[in-house]
Amino acid sequence: MKRTLARRRLLRAGLVSGAGLAAAALAGCGETQIVEREVVKIVTQEVIVEKIVTQEVIKEVAVEKVVEKIVEVEKEKIVEKIVEKIVTVEAAQPKKAAVALQFNTWWGTVEEYEAEVGDPFTAQNPHITIDWQVTPWGEYWQKMQTQAVSNQLPDFFGQSVAINWDWANKGLVFNLGPVIKRDIDVSKHYTSIWQQARYPVPGHPDQYMMPMETVMSLIYFNVDLFDDAGVDFPEPTWTFNDWEEAGAKLTKTEDGKTTQFGLWGQNSNAFLDAFINSNDGLVLTPDFKTCLLDQPKSVEMIDRTVGWISQGMGPTAAQAADIGGGAQLFTTGRLAMDITGSWQVDAYLKSTDLNFDLMMVPTGPVRRVIYGGPDSWAISSGSTHFEEAWEVIAYGISEERSYKNFPLGRIASNIAVSTSEDFRKKGRVPGYKYLFDSVEYIKGADFGPSWVEWRNAFSNELAPAFLGEKSAQDAATAATEKIQSILDKVAWPAGLE
Amino acid sequence: MKLSDSTLGRSLGGLGPRRGSGLHQWVQVLPFLFPTLVGMLLFTHGAVLAAFFISLTRWDAFTPWVWVGLDNYKDLFAADTLFTRSMIQTAYYTLVSVPLGIVAALLAAVLVNQKLRFMTFYRTVFFLPGITSIVAVAMVWLWLYNPDFGVINWLLGMVNIDGPPWLGSTKWAMPAVIIFGVWRGLGYNMVILLAGLQGIPDVYYEAAEVDGASKFRRFWHITLPLLSPTTFFVLIISLIGSFQVFEQTYVLTEGGPAYATMTIAYYIFLQAFQWFHMGIASALAFMLFLAVMVVTVLQFSVQRKWVHYD
Numbered sequence: 001m002k003r004t005l006a007r008r009r010l011l012r013a014g015l016v017s018g019a020g021l022a023a024a025a026l027a028g029c030g031e032t033q034i035v036e037r038e039v040v041k042i043v044t045q046e047v048i049v050e051k052i053v054t055q056e057v058i059k060e061v062a063v064e065k066v067v068e069k070i071v072e073v074e075k076e077k078i079v080e081k082i083v084e085k086i087v088t089v090e091a092a093q094p095k096k097a098a099v100a101l102q103f104n105t106w107w108g109t110v111e112e113y114e115a116e117v118g119d120p121f122t123a124q125n126p127h128i129t130i131d132w133q134v135t136p137w138g139e140y141w142q143k144m145q146t147q148a149v150s151n152q153l154p155d156f157f158g159q160s161v162a163i164n165w166d167w168a169n170k171g172l173v174f175n176l177g178p179v180i181k182r183d184i185d186v187s188k189h190y191t192s193i194w195q196q197a198r199y200p201v202p203g204h205p206d207q208y209m210m211p212m213e214t215v216m217s218l219i220y221f222n223v224d225l226f227d228d229a230g231v232d233f234p235e236p237t238w239t240f241n242d243w244e245e246a247g248a249k250l251t252k253t254e255d256g257k258t259t260q261f262g263l264w265g266q267n268s269n270a271f272l273d274a275f276i277n278s279n280d281g282l283v284l285t286p287d288f289k290t291c292l293l294d295q296p297k298s299v300e301m302i303d304r305t306v307g308w309i310s311q312g313m314g315p316t317a318a319q320a321a322d323i324g325g326g327a328q329l330f331t332t333g334r335l336a337m338d339i340t341g342s343w344q345v346d347a348y349l350k351s352t353d354l355n356f357d358l359m360m361v362p363t364g365p366v367r368r369v370i371y372g373g374p375d376s377w378a379i380s381s382g383s384t385h386f387e388e389a390w391e392v393i394a395y396g397i398s399e400e401r402s403y404k405n406f407p408l409g410r411i412a413s414n415i416a417v418s419t420s421e422d423f424r425k426k427g428r429v430p431g432y433k434y435l436f437d438s439v440e441y442i443k444g445a446d447f448g449p450s451w452v453e454w455r456n457a458f459s460n461e462l463a464p465a466f467l468g469e470k471s472a473q474d475a476a477t478a479a480t481e482k483i484q485s486i487l488d489k490v491a492w493p494a495g496l497e
Numbered sequence: 498m499k500l501s502d503s504t505l506g507r508s509l510g511g512l513g514p515r516r517g518s519g520l521h522q523w524v525q526v527l528p529f530l531f532p533t534l535v536g537m538l539l540f541t542h543g544a545v546l547a548a549f550f551i552s553l554t555r556w557d558a559f560t561p562w563v564w565v566g567l568d569n570y571k572d573l574f575a576a577d578t579l580f581t582r583s584m585i586q587t588a589y590y591t592l593v594s595v596p597l598g599i600v601a602a603l604l605a606a607v608l609v610n611q612k613l614r615f616m617t618f619y620r621t622v623f624f625l626p627g628i629t630s631i632v633a634v635a636m637v638w639l640w641l642y643n644p645d646f647g648v649i650n651w652l653l654g655m656v657n658i659d660g661p662p663w664l665g666s667t668k669w670a671m672p673a674v675i676i677f678g679v680w681r682g683l684g685y686n687m688v689i690l691l692a693g694l695q696g697i698p699d700v701y702y703e704a705a706e707v708d709g710a711s712k713f714r715r716f717w718h719i720t721l722p723l724l725s726p727t728t729f730f731v732l733i734i735s736l737i738g739s740f741q742v743f744e745q746t747y748v749l750t751e752g753g754p755a756y757a758t759m760t761i762a763y764y765i766f767l768q769a770f771q772w773f774h775m776g777i778a779s780a781l782a783f784m785l786f787l788a789v790m791v792v793t794v795l796q797f798s799v800q801r802k803w804v805h806y807d
Contacts (some may be wrong), residue, residue: 145770149558166773170559257645317754318644318665453772463755469667 096127099388104133105158106140107375107407116405121395128388148172153380156389159209161196161373161447162455165288168199168208169449169491174379175199177206179390189397189413190214193374196444200493201287210393211374213410215342216438217270218431219243219359225250225260225336234337234359236437240278240304243337243362247313250336261329262313263337264320265305267459267466269445270341274371276301277443278364283458288448289487293458294473294480301364303472306465317466330354341371342409342435349408349428358431360438372442375410411435449490457482552779559773569780580781582756583764584788590675590760591739598679598735599728602686607716609687610694620691624684631681635748638677639664667757670750674758678745682738686731693727694720725804733796740789761785 103113113132122129133154135143140158147153153172167173180186186194190211195202197209219234226233231249234242247263265271273283281297284290292298308314320329327344329335331351339361348356361370377396379389395401399416403423412418424433445455461479464470470478527534552569556562573580609620626634641647642663650660661669701719710718721728743762746752752759752767761781769778 142770145558170557172559316644316662316665318642318662450772456767456771460753460756463753464667467665467667467754469755 099128099385101128101130101156101385101389101392102133102154103130103156103392104135104140104144104154105377106135106137107158108134108405110134112405116402117392117396120400120402121392124395125388125391128391130392151382153382155383155385156377156379156393159376159378161209161376161444162451164197164209164376164378165199165448165451167378168206169493172381173208174381174383174386175206175208176210176379176390176393179394180207180210181205183390183394184397188399188415190411190415190418190439193372193413193439193442196374196447197376200496201448209374209376209378210397211376211413212396213406213412214372214374214439214442215410216370216372216435216442217274217339217361218342218434218438219337219339219361220330220344220348220356221337221359222330222333222335223355223357225333229336233357234362236360236434238359238362240275240362240364244308244313247308247337248311251313253312258312258315259334261315261319261335263308263339264314264329264335265308265339266320267305267317267462269455270371271339272302272305273445274361274369274443275305275364277369278367280366284446284448284483284487288446288490291454291480291483291487293483294476299473299476302462302465302476306468306472309466310468317463330356343407345409345427345429345432346407357429358427358434360434361441368441369443370438370441371445372438373444373447374413409435411439449492450486454483454486457486548779548782551775552783554776556775557773558775562776565776569776570784572777573780573784577777579756579759579764580761580784583759583761584784586671586757586759587740587742587761587788589671590678590742591736593672594675594678594739594742595732595735597675598682598686599731601679602683602731603690603724603728605683605687606690606694607720610691620688623687626681627684631744632748634681635677635745638749642673664750665754667755670754670757674742674745674749677749678739678742681745682735686735689731690724690727693724696727697723722805726806729796729800729804733793736792736796737789740785740792761788 110132113130113134118130118132141160141163144153144157148167159167159173164173168175193214194207194211197207197211198204199206199208221234223233226246229250231246234246243263250260250262251258252260265275276283276293276298279297279301281295281299281301282292283298285292293302309316315329315335327347330338331348331354333354345358348354361368377393379386379393383389397413399414401412401414401417403412403417403420403426406412406417406423406426408426412423417423418436424436426432427435458479461482462475465472465475551562553564553566554562555565555569605623609616609623613619641649644650644660644662644665647660647663649663653660663669663673697720701723702715705715705719741762742760743766746758746760746763747766750758752763762785765778765781765785768774768781
């Protein structure tokens with residue numbers, strides 16, 4: 001294509017030159033002696049292919065102007081002119097060595113990654129090819145851990161915010177902080193969410209994974225159950241008092257047993273941590289070193305959540321136990337409202353009998369806090385293609401990346417992509433827009449050292465409170481003791497012990 | 498094991514040495530045993546030794562190990578409350594599930610040992626739980642155990658019993674896991690016991706019948722004693738299996754609620770593959786090995802009193 005164009009332009013240039021010579025010949029036949037001189041300067045420039053096209057267009061105009069000038073010159077009998085012609089010659093670029101990158105993650109499909117990221121990226125960077133792999137969540141970490149132990153991790157991969165700290169601490173992933181500073185215009189991104197990717201504490205410039213998209217918690221409400229009960233739909237102005245009031249109205253009992261639950265707030269990081277934070281309570285201190293779960297402001301919110309279950313408004317863990325961790329209670333119309341992660345949007349939209357909508361998480365006693373956490377990509381410290389892997393990641397968070405590749409219920413890291421009309425339309429329910437309104441209230445669940453381990457203690461030690469076997473205070477005290485014993489064993493980086 | 502000339506002669510297709518010293522015989526045999534020996538030494542005994550070494554270190558599988566001597570073992574007893582708790586819960590699971598499982602399997606074996614039509618079909622039905630994907634059946638059991646909408650509590654409600662919250666209760670979660678475990682292991686144990694039952698000669702029953710023994714007495718005095726070697730085998734494998742119970746807790750409860758179903762094998766899994774405390778996990782594994790060994794040795798020492806090989 002480029003060669004054909006170049007030839008055509010050269011022909012045109014030749015024709016113009018020919019026209020000039022013809023004009024000179026005609027002038028020579030007349031009485032007036034015309035001196036004609038044509039100087040063709042050939043300048044050789046080494047430019048990349050894209051630049052060549054632009055330059056040639058400009059030249060074409062210049063050549064046409066020359067033709068006009070020739071006519072004028074004939075009238076004035078001034079023939080001497082200089083036609084400067086720049087002929088750009090495609091210089092042989094230093095050929096980059098072919099690089100084959102390996103990638104693995106747990107979300108999306110290989111076809112999507114190939115079509116929406118791989119193909120457009122490789123078109124721009126022909127020397128880089130990517131072997132995309134997607135492993136289901138259930139097996140993903142087992143596979144990654146095995147590969148990590150044998151130093152065979154893929155070049156770059158999907159990283160969970162829950163283990164980012166520990167992997168960074170063990171030196172399994174590269175620090176992206178310097179290249180982010182070098183290459184990324186951070187003003188184009190939801191960087192408040194990136195704080196969860198920082199290591200060893202939020203605010204530190206080191207960052208060992210790049211958030212690609214973010215999930216967050218929302219209220220899911222069953223429109224039909226609200227209509228049946230004559231309860232107004234949730235509003236952005238709702239507080240948790242409104243949530244409880246509506247929950248009570250939506251709860252139905254029969255023979256002393258709850259047949260329809262009004263609401264559900266789970267003993268999980270998708271709800272409880274942010275609920276505690278909304279009362280100015282803390283699970284851990286911001287430096288991740290001290291557990292404050294037994295403090296009054298934290299206990300108050302645990303107690304309030306337990307109360308929903310003891311009053312019959314919310315299901316116990318056993319009542320909600322099923323494949324989707326309670327999702328079926330909602331899809332089968334036995335639960336009117338649930339606060340859980342935006343990852344459920346996709347599953348609920350596939351449930352054709354379910355008429356649901358979304359709303360922002362209510363404001364707490366002190367402020368509004370919404371759980372959210374990024375799904376990220378990281379580069380293995382064993383990779384010998386750091387720059388190439390980083391190029392793909394940088395492309396992945398750029399506005400060039402198609403919105404299609406982002407699963408439902410996720411906000412893209414890039415603001416321009418997230419705010420595009422196409423991206424926003426994906427949700428198909430009116431309340432999908434609240435994902436975007438929620439971003440400014442997002443806080444993670446203290447994703448720091450030994451998160452998986454202390455989270456296990458958190459769930460198990462608080463469980464007796466949710467089962468009515470212990471008071472919230474006693475359970476929180478036991479949980480704090482256990483969590484603190486885990487945090488005390490953390491091997492902090494030098495200088496931060 | 499001593500190898501005789503005749504044994505070697507047979508095993509080597511009659512080409513073995515006709516005479517020679519024991520050493521000479523071993524030299525001839527070793528090349529044939531070599532591949533198996535290497536595999537066993539490397540991947541069985543080598544792995545056990547490596548695990549013991551790891552139990553004396555602090556190691557996360559990613560960074561270099563640190564020698565800590567017996568600290569991991571000391572910590573298990575001094576500081577780790579979950580270790581004691583998981584051992585007690587494993588003992589609870591074993592003490593209930595093993596006798597229950599053997600009795601249920603024996604009953605099933607006796608039932609399918611009848612000469613009735615479609616007996617092969619019935620045997621297959623009993624064996625199915627053992628070969629079905631545990632994750633798939635666990636999903637079904639999660640529904641069965643649902644306190645409000647589950648079939649089990651619905652059936653209990655039919656006889657005016659208010660069913661418990663099963664997996665959602667610290668008191669009932671372990672019984673729920675045990676029931677699931679017994680159901681799953683029933684078919685396998687049944688097949689072994691069925692083979693044992695079919696190996697008992699009919700003449701004993703015929704003689705007892707001639708003597709006027711009732712069905713119960715024939716079962717008690719003939720079947721049980723003559724089945725005792727098979728029962729002993731089932732007991733040993735059930736004991737070892739129950740000490741290592743993992744899948745049931747993994748798919749049904751993840752050790753919860755409130756650690757109520759935290760068994761030692763599940764705790765090892767958490768320590769090793771979730772929290773990457775390889776040293777502690779290896780120490781736990783050796784404690785489990787010790788427990789299994791002690792119980793197995795005890796069983797072998799008392800088996801003379803109730804196992805009849807003649």
